[in-house]
Amino acid sequence: MKLEDKVAIVTGAASGFGRAIAERFALEGARVVAADINGEGVRELAAGFGNSVVAVACDVSRKADVDAMVRVATEAFGGLDIMINNAGITHRNQPLLEVGEAEFDHIYAVNVKSIYLSTLAAVPKMERRGAGTIINIASTAGVRPRPGLTWYNGSKGAVITLTKSMAVELAPKNIRVNAINPVIGETGMLTQFMGLPDTPENRAKFTAGIPLGRMSRPHDIANAALFLADPASSFITGVALEVDGGRCI
Numbered sequence: 086m087k088l089e090d091k092v093a094i095v096t097g098a099a100s101g102f103g104r105a106i107a108e109r110f111a112l113e114g115a116r117v118v119a120a121d122i123n124g125e126g127v128r129e130l131a132a133g134f135g136n137s138v139v140a141v142a143c144d145v146s147r148k149a150d151v152d153a154m155v156r157v158a159t160e161a162f163g164g165l166d167i168m169i170n171n172a173g174i175t176h177r178n179q180p181l182l183e184v185g186e187a188e189f190d191h192i193y194a195v196n197v198k199s200i201y202l203s204t205l206a207a208v209p210k211m212e213r214r215g216a217g218t219i220i221n222i223a224s225t226a227g228v229r230p231r232p233g234l235t236w237y238n239g240s241k242g243a244v245i246t247l248t249k250s251m252a253v254e255l256a257p258k259n260i261r262v263n264a265i266n267p268v269i270g271e272t273g274m275l276t277q278f279m280g281l282p283d284t285p286e287n288r289a290k291f292t293a294g295i296p297l298g299r300m301s302r303p304h305d306i307a308n309a310a311l312f313l314a315d316p317a318s319s320f321i322t323g324v325a326l327e328v329d330g331g332r333c334i
Contacts, residue, residue, distance in 0.1 A: 086114030087315045092162040094118040094154060094207070096145050096199070097172030099126025101272035102222060105303030106169055106310045111138050113311060116162040120145070120154045121172070145172045145199035146191075155206040165210040167314050170200050170244075171222040178233035178280025189236050196240035200247055208260065217260040220313050221248050222306070225268045225329045233280055241266075245325045252323030261322040263313045268329035270301035296331030 093110050097103035098119035107119045107130060117138045119127040124142030131140040139161050143150045158165045174195045176184050200221055211217025226234055227241035248264040255262055269278050269291050281287040292298055309328045312318055327333045 086112075087311065087317075088167075089114030091115045091166045091314070092118075092158055092164055093167035093169060093314070094120060094158050094165065094203075095169040095171060096120045096143065096154075096203070097222075098130060099123040101274070102267065102270065102303050102306040103169070103171040104130060105307035106171060107138065108134075109304075109307040109311055110167075110314070115167070115314075118154060118158045118161070145170075145202065146194035148202050148205075151199070151202040152206050155203070155210060159210055164214050165207055166214060166217055168203055168207045168211075168217070168219045169222070169310060169314075170203055170219070172199060173222060175234065175237040175274055175277050177277045178231075180233065181235040184236050192236060192240050193243075196237075197243045197247070200244065204251065208255065208258070211260050212258055215259060217258075218314050219251065219255075219260065219262045220310055221262070221264045223248065223264040223266050223325060225266045225327060225332050228266060228325070228327070228333050234278065248325060249323045256322060261313075261319070263322060264325040265306060265309050265313070266325050266327045266329060266333070267301045267306050268295055268327075268332045270303070270306070272303065275300075294332060295329065296334065299330060301328060301330070 093115045095107040098107040099121035107117050111117050111134045120141040120143040121127045122144050127140035131138040141154050141157050143154045221244050223244040224241040226238040227245045230238035252262040
């Protein structure tokens, strides 16, 4: 198993990409803290994995919650090796002038501030282990932004820049930092990204710009996260890996 004896935290683990990552990591031998604001969702996930997965209800935009999440990892499993910053939200696809200030603030708190908070809490734990891996789930929106998602696009652009800067600064501590850029995916936020009902016709409007002809799926992102967490990728840091079917070409 590729992650045997590793301890990982996955945020946004109740559904979508985060759930797939948490499940794949557990199957590969990791002990996982599955965190989500949807506590019931992560408890249901954990129930299927016995003692190898612990569920934590966590609002990643709140320092007290993030600190508690990391504390659970160290108390339950003895340390922390892998931090997956997956939790994220978006605004509905709409003109940029129509997004309210409160919604803007919330997007940046969940998508960007959460990485700041988890870094403050996780890095000292990784230093004690002598190494660590941080994986931030960004988006192709930070590379090839679509109209109608301007403020979300900006938050994911920030995630990509943070990833590269963190990678350089944390390299002397033997902590690798990478990002994954999924293209629009088959998750619970799909209708918000499209700004349209989820119909085959509307999906086709978006897949037309993806050379491989489909949206991303949770297992696509889980596979990429596994690669970046695996010791086999130990010389890779500062990368924003596009898992996009060719969208960003």
